[in-house]
Amino acid sequence: MSISYDAIVIGTGAGGGTLALHLAQAGKNILILERGSFLPQEKLNWDTQAVFLDNRYHTKEIWQDKDGKDLHPQQAYYVGGQTKVYGAAMFRMRAEDFGVIQHKGGVSPAWPISYAELEPYYTRAEELFHVHGDLGTAPRVPGGFGSSFDPTEPFHSKKYPYPAFANEPRMQVIEDDVRKLGINTFPIPLGLKRNEADPLASQCVRCDTCDGYPCLVHAKSDSDINCIRKILHLPNVTLMTNSRVTRLLTNAEGTAVTGVEVIHAGVGKPYAALSAVGETSAPSASREGKTAIYKAGFFAVCAGAINSAVLLLASANDKHPKGLANRSDQVGRNFMYHQADALLALSTVRNDDAYTKTWGTNDFYLKDTDPAYPFPLGQVQPVGSFHHEMMKGDAPPLTPGFVLEGMKHHAVPWWLTTEDLPSAENRVTLHNATPLSIESNQPGLSGAHPSGDTGSTNETELVNNHSPRRIQLSYTPNNVESFDRLKDRWIDVLKKAGHATTHVPLHAYFKKRIPLEGVGHQNGTCRMGHDATTSVLDVHCKAHDLDNLYVVDASCFVSASAVNPSLTIIANAIRVSDHLLQERLK
Numbered sequence: 001m002s003i004s005y006d007a008i009v010i011g012t013g014a015g016g017g018t019l020a021l022h023l024a025q026a027g028k029n030i031l032i033l034e035r036g037s038f039l040p041q042e043k044l045n046w047d048t049q050a051v052f053l054d055n056r057y058h059t060k061e062i063w064q065d066k067d068g069k070d071l072h073p074q075q076a077y078y079v080g081g082q083t084k085v086y087g088a089a090m091f092r093m094r095a096e097d098f099g100v101i102q103h104k105g106g107v108s109p110a111w112p113i114s115y116a117e118l119e120p121y122y123t124r125a126e127e128l129f130h131v132h133g134d135l136g137t138a139p140r141v142p143g144g145f146g147s148s149f150d151p152t153e154p155f156h157s158k159k160y161p162y163p164a165f166a167n168e169p170r171m172q173v174i175e176d177d178v179r180k181l182g183i184n185t186f187p188i189p190l191g192l193k194r195n196e197a198d199p200l201a202s203q204c205v206r207c208d209t210c211d212g213y214p215c216l217v218h219a220k221s222d223s224d225i226n227c228i229r230k231i232l233h234l235p236n237v238t239l240m241t242n243s244r245v246t247r248l249l250t251n252a253e254g255t256a257v258t259g260v261e262v263i264h265a266g267v268g269k270p271y272a273a274l275s276a277v278g279e280t281s282a283p284s285a286s287r288e289g290k291t292a293i294y295k296a297g298f299f300a301v302c303a304g305a306i307n308s309a310v311l312l313l314a315s316a317n318d319k320h321p322k323g324l325a326n327r328s329d330q331v332g333r334n335f336m337y338h339q340a341d342a343l344l345a346l347s348t349v350r351n352d353d354a355y356t357k358t359w360g361t362n363d364f365y366l367k368d369t370d371p372a373y374p375f376p377l378g379q380v381q382p383v384g385s386f387h388h389e390m391m392k393g394d395a396p397p398l399t400p401g402f403v404l405e406g407m408k409h410h411a412v413p414w415w416l417t418t419e420d421l422p423s424a425e426n427r428v429t430l431h432n433a434t435p436l437s438i439e440s441n442q443p444g445l446s447g448a449h450p451s452g453d454t455g456s457t458n459e460t461e462l463v464n465n466h467s468p469r470r471i472q473l474s475y476t477p478n479n480v481e482s483f484d485r486l487k488d489r490w491i492d493v494l495k496k497a498g499h500a501t502t503h504v505p506l507h508a509y510f511k512k513r514i515p516l517e518g519v520g521h522q523n524g525t526c527r528m529g530h531d532a533t534t535s536v537l538d539v540h541c542k543a544h545d546l547d548n549l550y551v552v553d554a555s556c557f558v559s560a561s562a563v564n565p566s567l568t569i570i571a572n573a574i575r576v577s578d579h580l581l582q583e584r585l586k
């Protein structure tokens with residue numbers, strides 16, 4: 001007998017994990033389908049060669065760029081999604097980001113919700129993801145507290161739940177010197193479980209392998225640890241890993257989703273054997289690479305901005321010939337992932353700090369300092385972890401390792417972000433209907449990564465995804481002038497402060513030399529809006545075109561802002577959960 005669930009949640013990243021947690025804790029009978037496995041907890045979690053050069057935790061899927069060239073995305077398919085490897089910088093978007101902003105490169109459009117509407121959910125998201133931060137003297141402002149550190153910080157109805165991380169010595173000196181120039185700096189809000197007051201009792205050991213790495217000791221707040229593992233014991237929760245949703249099926253009228261088609265890829269490994277981590281047995285028909293169909297009252301696609309669009313496009317049928325929920329022709333369009341770059345500031349002074357992501361500045365966020373250029377530039381923050389191996393790809397050929405290692409000890413890595421703007425031609429499409437000629441392997445599998453990096457990978461489980469089509473990611477950068485200005489501004493500040501005798505751009509933070517492969521901040525492919533002809537989702541993230549289909553991840557972003565996206569994805573998922581529980585699942 002087939003089970004019908006209250007809801008099926010597809011994907012367990014920032015959006016899906018958060019949504020699943022809230023529905024499960026409200027007692028709803030949910031099925032969670034995740035294409036990846038649990039990320040192995042192993043010493044290689046903290047091995048720079050394995051993580052950054054061998055792509056140990058990246059998919060082996062090959063996508064295409066707009067010219068049809070191979071693209072090896074830095075995409076992690078695991079329980080917890082990209083939050084397994086993220087840097088856990090947990091920013092609220094600025095209040096201005098929810099309105100229209102004129103950039104040099106074009107217009108950043110308004111969201112259908114305001115900052116004030118999302119604020120209570122930001123507060124809950126900070127609690128759920130254990131965010132450390134500091135508003136300073138927290139001056140009273142309308143709605144709550146402002147920040148005495150950062151004039152761009154929007155109001156908080158509550159202060160941060162955990163105290164900010166302190167600087168280590170080198171970052172403290174640089175912050176002091178930058179402040180002397182009149183720059184406002186603030187502590188970076190971080191979702192890490194650190195007890196600075198009592199380090200012996202701290203889960204987080206404040207190591208130098210955090211940003212971009214999985215956390216070996218599970219002290220990073222990610223949606224695997226903070227959401228999914230909290231609900232696995234519940235009788236109303238079924239999690240199926242290695243279970244890739246390939247299609248959504250609708251009723252004959254095309255008005256509602258009735259089921260999902262799933263390929264289970266737990267080859268040779270029955271799901272019951274994984275019960276130690278709480279997975280329940282999948283129906284026997286679903287094992288061993290077989291396809292199964294599951295039914296529910298409503299469906300939440302939370303596969304990340306690229307894969308959620310892919311899933312809708314791949315679910316085209318006679319009632320939705322351009323793809324599900326795509327009457328507007330907006331599914332897959334408006335792909336954004338930030339103008340972002342890592343920049344190494346080299347100085348003669350040694351840097352022995354371990355964890356550097358402790359302060360940043362938003363002084364260029366809303367406008368340039370040059371009155372003749374009245375446009376926003378973006379945000380500056382340090383990279384949390386930096387190792388000389390990461391420079392290999394950018395250094396001149398045959399540069400000896402000891403030279404790079406020497407450079408590393410005199411470098412501070414900075415992460416600069418400028419908003420990229422939605423453009424209809426920046427889009428995710430399915431390239432053709434020809435099956436891939438190679439197995440579309442999951443990460444953590446035997447064999448070399450197809451990008452050419454030859455590192456050995458984890459030989460845990462053979463998975464054939466049966467990927468029916470190839471993902472094409474077409475992207476032409478925009479708003480580039482503001483990004484270049486931001487880099488110039490920051491180099492200038494560091495030089496004036498005496499902390500950059502020279503600088504080099506470093507593309508290795510998100511591992512690869514070709515920036516489009518670093519799709520960590522992907523968003524925008526199923527945007528929210530009031531107008532069904534120009535947007536995919538309504539204000540509650542329900543597809544305009546279907547009664548029971550929701551998309552709850554970074555896809556719904558209307559604009560990208562210039563801050564890291566996760567806290568907004570999580571806050572929005574809590575907002576949608578509340579709506580569902582109050583209106584749809586009473």
Ligand SMILES: Cc1cc2nc3c(=O)[nH]c(=O)nc-3n(C[C@H](O)[C@H](O)[C@H](O)COP(=O)(O)OP(=O)(O)OC[C@H]3O[C@@H](n4cnc5c(N)ncnc54)[C@H](O)[C@@H]3O)c2cc1C
Pocket residue numbers: 010011012013014015016033034035036074076077078079080081082083085086087088089090091211212243244245246302303304305307308311510519520521522552553554555564565566567569
């Ligand atoms: C190296 C790195 C550093 C980052 N640092 C930060 C940071 O400091 N701060 C910040 O805010 N953000 C950061 N990010 C970005 C952040 O991780 C993402 O914005 C966030 O995880 C996106 O959430 P999501 O729910 O949209 O998608 P994801 O987290 O990607 O989750 C999507 C889930 O869906 C699953 N899935 C995909 N397709 C299917 C399918 N067909 N069937 C079933 N399951 C499927 C995936 O396996 C995954 O579990 C970083 C990202 C990276 C890669």
Ligand code: SF4
Pocket residue numbers: 192193203204205206207208209210211214215216217218219220221355
């Ligand atoms: S800094 Fe803390 S949270 Fe980050 S990887 Fe190290 S121990 Fe884990």
